[in-house]
Amino acid sequence: MWTDPAARSTGVGRALVDEVVAWATGESVQLWVTQGNSAAQRLYESCGFVLTGDYQPLPSDPCKDEVRMRRA
Numbered sequence: 001m002w003t004d005p006a007a008r009s010t011g012v013g014r015a016l017v018d019e020v021v022a023w024a025t026g027e028s029v030q031l032w033v034t035q036g037n038s039a040a041q042r043l044y045e046s047c048g049f050v051l052t053g054d055y056q057p058l059p060s061d062p063c064k065d066e067v068r069m070r071r072a
């Protein structure tokens, strides 16, 4: 996900995540975030996601890792 830089830190990202969670069905919502992307990780944590401990190479740049987060 991505929000316009001019609109950042105004709640757009949280609104997007809340909308996806409201739309989703099933036991959990899971996502991958690039390790070290603290802005994105904090956003997801503030929306109730927690790290699962799973990680894998970032598909677009395998020199980096991405970590899995989950919200029940």
Ligand SMILES: CC(C)(COP(=O)(O)OP(=O)(O)OC[C@H]1O[C@@H](n2cnc3c(N)ncnc32)[C@H](O)[C@@H]1OP(=O)(O)O)[C@@H](O)C(=O)NCCC(=O)NCCS
Pocket (backbone or CB within 6 Å): 001, 002, 003, 004, 007, 008, 009, 010, 011, 012, 013, 014, 015, 032, 033, 034, 037, 038, 039, 040, 042, 043, 044, 046
């Ligand atoms: C990450 C991103 C989506 C956040 O979007 P946003 O619209 O700025 O997010 P919000 O305004 O809803 O912020 C919600 C929370 O996220 C966290 N957050 C957002 N930007 C942050 C920053 N620069 N530093 C630290 N925490 C940040 C905060 O916890 C914030 O809550 P608060 O305002 O109460 O402190 C946006 O910065 C972005 O598009 N970044 C580039 C693309 C990217 O990294 N996408 C994620 C890929 S997994």
